[in-house]
Amino acid sequence: MNANLLDKSVKVLLLLFVSFAILYYAQSFLVPFLIAALLAMLLLPLCARLQKKMNKVAAVLISLMLLLTVISVIIYIISIQVSDISDNASEIEKNITIKLRQLSEFITNTLGISEQKQQEIIAQQQQSTTGRLSGIITGFFALFGGFLTDFLIVTVYIFLFLLFRNHFQNFILKLVPASEKKNAQTIMHDVRRVSQKYLTGLALMIACLWVMYGIGFSIVGVENAIFFAILCGLLEIVPFVGNLTGAALTSLMALAQGGSTSMLIGILITYAIVQFTQSYILEPMIVGREISINPVFTIMGIVAGELLWGIPGMILALPLLGIFKIICDHIEPLKPYGFLIGEEKKPKPKGHNKLKKIFK
16 A cells, blocks of 8 residues: 555656646747647637638738737837937936945945945945846846747747647547537536636726826836836736736836836825725636636646746636646546636626626
């Protein structure tokens, strides 16, 4: 009995080790593949509607062009805002110099480290980083080239997934026994439905965040408020970390642009109000509880995703956990694992359905 249990435990650990090794070394293949699969599921309802009025290839091309148009518009708006920020580079540099001088005086008065000693430390750090500057520039261009390559690969994947979706579905059905075909169809339907609702809800929530952050930052007086509103909204796709990063970058840039302490307090108040609205109104009403993952496994999934694939892993963690939970919920031996990583359903608050209808 003990020997069999030990043997089973060793096999499970070996399977986990091999799985993580495959996921880690197959990053360059899996990340574009999975991103394309999720975006293809997002476009599937639109593509299916268009296909009723035209041939399949045209429907797929139009759906893909609409997605690329939305992405291009967002990039264009961001580029305009970045251009405005770069036009004020000299003023930002002047403000940073003033803030650094104030920080230096604070360190001298508080910690007793003279300004000369601080300058020596800074000079040593500059000497150590100067030799790596060329390597940083080379790495940046390599990263940019890799991004363009992945973007093209994702675009091609989306087109092929939408075009041959029935072929892939029939292939999966051929893999399972006849007695399990109905269950397999149910799993594929639920995965598609939950992914679509989650992604469309997330997109709508980000759009709402753009509006709220834009209004709040404009009232506070932040320069280039639209840029920072878009930045904070887009960073929400990285759970937990994204919203804090957006608020921190906005605060730092506001100070660099000459913002006062009252402006910084206003940014933090705006962030707090938006986060409260997002957590208790937008997420329950728009995104819903389509991916109901236990908070413990949510954090574990995000950490594991970051270790395996970096930022893309953090973005993909929740959708992949949700898909894994759906599979576990429909396969009898895996149901306990689906229950473990899932979250117990709570009663919906009063007015939930009315508000959800408004957002729909």
